[in-house]
Amino acid sequence: MPETPPPSPAQRILPSVILETERLRLRAFVxxxxxxxxxxxxxxxxxxxxPLPEPGVPYTRENAERWCGEVAPALRANGDGQHWAAVEKDTGRLAGSIGLLRTDWPAMRTELGYSVSPWGRGRGFATEATVAVSRWAIDQGFExxxxxxATGNAGSRRVAEKAGFVxxxxxRNAMPLHEGRTDLAAYSLVPSDLAR
Known part of the structure; x- marks a missing residue:
């Protein structure tokens, strides 16, 4: 009789939390x-x-509905990461989205991504949320x-640098866009960076 394999370890997921910064409340999408x-x-x-939902494909209202109701919650439930709606405290208006994705649990490594609404750009929301989420992730044990x-996305690169990423x-030629491809600037934050 074949030997029964041992049970696999439980799927790891991040705790469901609301994070608050000076001006933002980071909560689940609704x-x-x-x-x-x-x-x-x-x-x-x-x-x-x-280029969402994928290169060459226009973003639709159905994509937004699926994101809020299915995709964002599933990313946490399947262990990939966690995504938050970044809401301005003063107005209750959605300022953007921030999340952890492509989480590698054995290596305790994850990737951070964000987007900001047209009205919220240039106000420091992305940096504020990036600092909050990255520090929270390190507090969760991420290394x-x-x-x-994108190398040409100066605003996003400034966010990474202001948030302390190195x-x-x-x-090179790492990501498809709606038209063409782009090089990506790769940044990281590790616990020892916070001691500086």
Whole structure:
């Protein structure tokens, strides 16, 4: 009789938490966010660097509905990471999205990604949320937080640098866009960076 394999370890998932910063409340996506999510992800400035839902395919309201109701919650449930709606405390308006993704549990490594609404850009929201989420992830025991930005996306690269991430190099021809491809600037944050 064949030997029965040992049970696999339980799937690891991040705790479901709400994070607060000086101006933002980072919480789960809800159905009421659909209109704002659609507005954010159809913005041409964002679509230039973040080709969602996939390169060459326009973002639809159905994509926004699926994101809020199915995709974002599933990313946490399947152990991939966690995504938050970044809501401005003063107005209750959705300022953007931030999340951890492509989590490698054995290596305790994850990647951080964000997007900001057209009205919220240039106000420091992305940096504020990036600091909060990356430090929270390190408090959860992560040894490496990665952040990648198109080399031409100066705003996103500034966020990484202001949040204390260290530029490691350039991944050449690494990401497809709606039109063409781009190199990615690869940044990281490790616990020892916080001591500086």
């Amino acid at each position: 159905e009421e966010d659909v209109d704002d999510v659609f507005l954010i992800y159809t913005d041409p400035a964002l679509q230039r660097w973040v 490496r937080i990665e952040l990648k930005a 530029l490691e190099g350039i991944e």
